[in-house]
Amino acid sequence: MLMVNKMSSRIPLPYSPKVLELFRNPKNLGPMEDATVVSMAGSPACGDVIRLYLKVERKEKEDIIVKATFESYGCASNIASASILTEMITGKSMREAWKISWKDIDEKLGGLPAIKYHCSILAVGALKRAIRDYYKKINEHPDWLPKEMTTEEKQTLEEERMIEHLHKMRAKMVKG
Amino acid sequence: MSVKDLLKEHGEPPREVYFDLENSGYVPDEVIEAMLPYFNKIGYGHPSITHKPGWEAFEVVKETKDLVAKTINARGSEEIIITHSGTEANNLAILGYALANRSRKGKILVSAIEHLSVFFPAEKAKDLFGFKVQQIPVDEKGFVDPEIFSTYIDKDVSLISIQMVNHEIGTIQNIKELVRIAKEINPSVVFHTDAADAYGRMRIDVNDLGVDMLTISSHKIHGPRGVGALYVRSGVKIEPILVGQLSSEKYWPGVENVPLIAGFRKAVELAFKDFDKNVEKMRKLRDRLMDGIVNSVPEVLINGPVGDKRVVDNVNVSFLYVEGEAITVEFSLQGIYVSSGSACTSRVLEPSHVLLAIGRKHEEAHGSILFKVCRYHNEEDIDYALENIPVAIKRLRKLSPLTPPHLKGD
Numbered sequence: 001m002l003m004v005n006k007m008s009s010r011i012p013l014p015y016s017p018k019v020l021e022l023f024r025n026p027k028n029l030g031p032m033e034d035a036t037v038v039s040m041a042g043s044p045a046c047g048d049v050i051r052l053y054l055k056v057e058r059k060e061k062e063d064i065i066v067k068a069t070f071e072s073y074g075c076a077s078n079i080a081s082a083s084i085l086t087e088m089i090t091g092k093s094m095r096e097a098w099k100i101s102w103k104d105i106d107e108k109l110g111g112l113p114a115i116k117y118h119c120s121i122l123a124v125g126a127l128k129r130a131i132r133d134y135y136k137k138i139n140e141h142p143d144w145l146p147k148e149m150t151t152e153e154k155q156t157l158e159e160e161r162m163i164e165h166l167h168k169m170r171a172k173m174v175k176g
Numbered sequence: 177m178s179v180k181d182l183l184k185e186h187g188e189p190p191r192e193v194y195f196d197l198e199n200s201g202y203v204p205d206e207v208i209e210a211m212l213p214y215f216n217k218i219g220y221g222h223p224s225i226t227h228k229p230g231w232e233a234f235e236v237v238k239e240t241k242d243l244v245a246k247t248i249n250a251r252g253s254e255e256i257i258i259t260h261s262g263t264e265a266n267n268l269a270i271l272g273y274a275l276a277n278r279s280r281k282g283k284i285l286v287s288a289i290e291h292l293s294v295f296f297p298a299e300k301a302k303d304l305f306g307f308k309v310q311q312i313p314v315d316e317k318g319f320v321d322p323e324i325f326s327t328y329i330d331k332d333v334s335l336i337s338i339q340m341v342n343h344e345i346g347t348i349q350n351i352k353e354l355v356r357i358a359k360e361i362n363p364s365v366v367f368h369t370d371a372a373d374a375y376g377r378m379r380i381d382v383n384d385l386g387v388d389m390l391t392i393s394s395h396k397i398h399g400p401r402g403v404g405a406l407y408v409r410s411g412v413k414i415e416p417i418l419v420g421q422l423s424s425e426k427y428w429p430g431v432e433n434v435p436l437i438a439g440f441r442k443a444v445e446l447a448f449k450d451f452d453k454n455v456e457k458m459r460k461l462r463d464r465l466m467d468g469i470v471n472s473v474p475e476v477l478i479n480g481p482v483g484d485k486r487v488v489d490n491v492n493v494s495f496l497y498v499e500g501e502a503i504t505v506e507f508s509l510q511g512i513y514v515s516s517g518s519a520c521t522s523r524v525l526e527p528s529h530v531l532l533a534i535g536r537k538h539e540e541a542h543g544s545i546l547f548k549v550c551r552y553h554n555e556e557d558i559d560y561a562l563e564n565i566p567v568a569i570k571r572l573r574k575l576s577p578l579t580p581p582h583l584k585g586d
Contacts, residue, residue, distance in 0.1 A: 014182065017185035029574075045537070071576060
């Protein structure tokens with residue numbers, strides 16, 4: 001009937017002060033009109049969406065993220081994750097930015113509650129999607145960009161498909 | 177990382193208004209003062225033991241039951257069981273009934289928007305004793321349609337549990353009519369109603385309603401947490417679900433929490449002292465808040481009915497394009513305390529089952545916020561909230577990629 005683990009407990013989310021600070025004053029907020037690439041991750045049905053805007057310039061054979069902004073629909077840690085990600089990637093090359101993992105975001109935020117790890121995964125998922133889209137757009141394939149999907153990309157897809165799964169599960173249960 | 181650091185970062189808001197009365201809240205000084213003597217001055221004995229402190233303790237339990245019985249027109253204290261919570265009262269009603277009637281089995285009917293403390297015991301009765309459980313759907317305002325309801329009633333139905341007032345969306349169910357229909361088709365049906373969100377907000381008469389069991393919760397009427405009550409009509413068979421050393425209460429063992437029960441008694445007294453005045457005050461504050469929100473924030477959905485069929489203290493709205501947990505944090509920074517039916521706050525994979533049952537889409541449910549007003553609020557509290565709510569929603573909408581451009585401008 002209800003998708004809930006009856007053996008779990010419920011406590012207020014132990015957000016770090018950094019999460020609250022960035023929730024209150026997010027950095028690099030809003031759409032970017034002259035973005036080179038825009039990506040979106042998550043789904044409204046899940047209550048989690050991040051849209052990432054990157055301005056990329058080629059300097060001495062490196063593609064540099066000169067500007068990054070975001071929009072976020074989601075909880076406080078979703079907003080904080082997207083905000084810190086834009087700070088972490090500004091000025092970095094695409095090659096370096098690709099290496100950022102959800103754990104790096106978690107660390108920079110002073111530790112997310114375990115139940116909120118998916119927010120940092122979603123932020124990295126959006127970044128990786130933007131990087132792939134960029135190279136697809138210019139029809140290049142740098143050797144450091146793996147063909148295989150990373151953990152964050154897989155989990156982002158999984159979250160996006162989760163609601164579909166839930167609907168199927170629910171339908172099955174009703175049928176009995 | 178510590179919660180202390182988080183609280184420091186949060187800071188003290190200029191004013192605080194607590195609307196999260198669904199989840200617990202304010203206990204007035206009068207209630208606390210009524211409790212204190214029973215820790216160390218009088219009645220600190222066990223209410224089952226024959227000595228003065230025992231008699232004093234027993235007097236509290238007995239008087240509380242008498243008072244509760246009077247407020248719902250029950251026969252007397254023998255029809256009232258004091259429990260440790262509304263949750264325990266619901267568990268005792270459903271599992272206690274299932275236990276006593278396990279050889280008969282049969283069907284348990286619940287509405288699709290019941291509290292989890294009704295849903296889960298019903299599921300347990302299925303798993304443990306082989307009862308069948310069926311959920312009765314509700315319409316888009318949360319009402320059980322009497323005609324649809326009647327199609328669920330047959331000779332196999334043993335127990336029905338439908339709440340008087342929904343805890344999230346404030347729908348006042350026509351329990352009297354549902355009881356009449358059920359008993360007309362199957363006179364042996366036992367009807368339980370969870371009245372935790374109705375008690376103290378509307379008149380309840382168990383004989384007029386015709387219900388067999390009824391749940392009350394202390395913390396929902398500004399009493400202390402940790403006390404509830406279950407009305408069980410004489411002749412209805414239930415069995416205790418906890419066992420141990422006998423207490424003055426035959427349906428559960430252990431030592432009665434007399435100080436808390438004394439607090440509950442005081443809370444009942446206060447709720448019924450100026451009953452009509454209190455109800456009218458809540459209704460006015462509710463309307464001021466709900467109208468204020470709808471008039472100052474665009475693209476808001478009201479969850480549940482409006483008017484007389486909505487309980488007097490409940491305001492539940494969905495702010496589109498923003499997520500509920502972010503709203504609760506944003507409001508908290510302004511000293512406005514609420515809760516949300518979003519998946520994030522309920523810590524389950526899906527948003528509130530109540531909102532899904534009335535046909536809200538996931539993204540509509542994620543933006544839902546529940547406010548409850550009470551007689552301790554005043555108009556200034558409501559106006560403070562109304563000053564801050566539009567600003568908070570505007571800021572979060574500015575962040576959201578789902579917000580249409582016409583709502584993003586300054």
